[in-house]
Amino acid sequence: MIPGVAFDRYGHRLGRGKGYYDRLLPQIPAPKVGICFPFQLIEEVPAEAFDFRMDTIIAQ
Known part of the structure; x- marks a missing residue:
């Protein structure tokens, strides 16, 4: 499970701007x-x- 600041319906994620998850x-x-x-x-x-x-997003 990956946290984010925001997500869209296409699976794009807005992180905190350091690129850690994009590399990992x-x-x-x-x-x-x-x-x-x-x-x-x-x-x-x-x-x-x-x-x-x-691949998917869960919003609770």
């Missing part, structure tokens, strides 16, 4: 699940080519 996630062969509160789901997260997408 490609090395882990497991589904990537973003976890957040409903208010953290937004229309669109600005994404770059190197940003790693979530």
Whole structure:
């Protein structure tokens, strides 16, 4: 499970800007699940080519 500041419906994640998860996630062969509160789901997260997408997002 991966935390984030915000997520969008395409699986893009807004982190804290240090790129830690973007470097770590490609090395882990497991589904990537973003976890957040409903208010953290937004229309669109600005994404770059190197940003790693979530396989699914759980908002509770």
